[in-house]
Amino acid sequence: AQTVTQSQPEMSVQEAETVTLSCTYDTSENNYYLFWYKQPPSRQMILVIRQEAYKQQNATENRFSVNFQKAAKSFSLKISDSQLGDTAMYFCAFMKTGGATNKLIFGTGTLLAVQP
């Protein structure tokens, strides 16, 4: 079974600084997707970024980028130039691709507070 681990329950960063959130996962699959979702106080789940496992290039979306290390099964999220609106719970998620199963599994989340 796949598992996703986020070892940082809470983190804090100053506005305009850079912060990295950690995520590791365990799987025997070779084809899968990894995601970072953001959940602000409104509780809406918002996709931040996604990475296809077959791609070696790290995904980037504006101020958000990932460091995907497939051999180490690591998928960290870097937020550059942090903004107050980045304050939220961040969830790392794994989804196997192919076949009939497409189970989306989440980690326990990291609560990020951006300080002014």
Add this chain to the structure above:
Amino acid sequence: DAGVIQSPRHEVTEMGQEVTLRCKPISGHNSLFWYRQTMMRGLELLIYFNNNVPIDDSGMPEDRFSAKMPNASFSTLKIQPSEPRDSAVYFCASRRLRDRGINTEAFFGQGTRLTVV
């Protein structure tokens, strides 16, 4: 597109009552997930459907929980009878299965906050 629509947004009910949560996935999406979120256990996958067929319900906590997807545009999660420990936020999410090589992410509804007293 209106996104994934869940109703009600909030539900308060007494222990022992039946509770039905509803979800309308995004049009064209053919995979639907039900999650439960609590402080203690985080986001738990309860059940998911592909093309209206339940694929994995191993996350359903017990027989009091049941889910149906009678058609591509509607799903329900029912708890009967409800208990205080069922209090949580329940999310529905949908996505489009692989189509011509394209995999899409899951889009979430705004959740239903259930309180059982």
